[in-house]
Amino acid sequence: MxxxxxxxxxxxxxxxxxxxxxxxxxxxxxxxxxxxxxxxxxxxxxxxxxxxxxxxxxxxxxxxxxxxxxxxxxxxxxFWKRLRAFDGAADLLRACAALGLKVVLASSAEGDEMEALRAALDADDAITAATSSADAEESKPAPDIVQVALERAGVPADRAIFVGDTVWDVRACQKAGLPCIAVLTGGIGADEVREAGAVAVYDGPAHLLAELDRSPIAE
The missing domain is CATH 1.10.150 (DNA polymerase; domain 1)
Structure with missing residues (x-):
């Protein structure tokens, strides 16, 4: 669950x-x-x-x-002041929180950069915890940042799911022992992320939000 x-x-x-x-x-x-x-x-x-x-x-x-x-x-x-969240991104986080799920941001961005990303996202009310570059000894595709995110969430890997956009996300999740949903907003093809091991693929946050009740998150 x-x-x-x-x-x-x-x-x-x-x-x-x-x-x-x-x-x-x-x-x-x-x-x-x-x-x-x-x-x-x-x-x-x-x-x-x-x-x-x-x-x-x-x-x-x-x-x-x-x-x-x-x-x-x-x-x-x-570009920091001009960063733009993808359509549906903030609503997706809020929808997950409304389901009673903990929402954790797993980023290797540095502190000031992470502030810019969160400002663009504008969904702090839905976010339980977040990571930054200072939290991981080794970067993706090593699993360190994913493992820290699990610790921040306070759940084991078999009770969490990851949403990412690259094969490096998928591989880090495999090493950490949790499934990874892929979105195509990062410019990596569906076949490539599926081959890497993504359990489901969506066009972007808005697509995942529309399918949330039928997605691996709801399962």
Whole structure:
């Protein structure tokens, strides 16, 4: 029986994945790395440490990694006041809370970035708890942030379900032992998230909200 729903935020509830892609692309360019935008997009959802390892050469000057992260954050920060939640995202959280479920945000965003995401979402009345980058030793697809979210919810993995938008979400959930619903708002195809192990796929938060009573959340 489901007692908690854990939501990824970037790309799942708030429309940020392509903003991350273009700002990472520009940060890489500033430090002399030409990385195709499509490759950057497919790595979004990983933590920044794994994203850099995925996209940059092993023999790079790793002393520049922190500077590249800082450049990305500076560029991305320009969009914070213009972030937009997906249609139905806030209503979905409130509908889950109305069912008596704990609603937890599982994000690896830093504190000030998380504040911007929550402001865009505007659903704090429905949120039981949230995570940030400070809560996990290792980023997705490692299960750390999912496990912290479970601890914040106070429920075991078999009484929770996760909603995310990338294969990295699905893989982290598999390691943590809970099912993952996928939405397609992050730009990853339905076949890919199903192949990774998503238990159900919806076009976005509004679609999941419309099907909530028939979804794995209600089951």
């Amino acid at each position: 489901t007692e908690a729903v854990i939501f990824d935020v970037d790309g799942t509830l708030v429309d940020t994945n392509y903003l991350h892609a273009v700002t990472w692309w520009e940060a890489f360019r500033q430090y002399g790395h030409g990385v195709d935008m499509a490759a950057v997009h497919r790595a979004i959802g990983m933590g920044s440490d794994k994203l850099l390892d995925q996209l940059l050469p092993d023999d790079r000057d790793r002393d520049e990694d922190d500077a590249i992260r800082a450049a990305h954050k500076t560029l991305y920060r320009l």
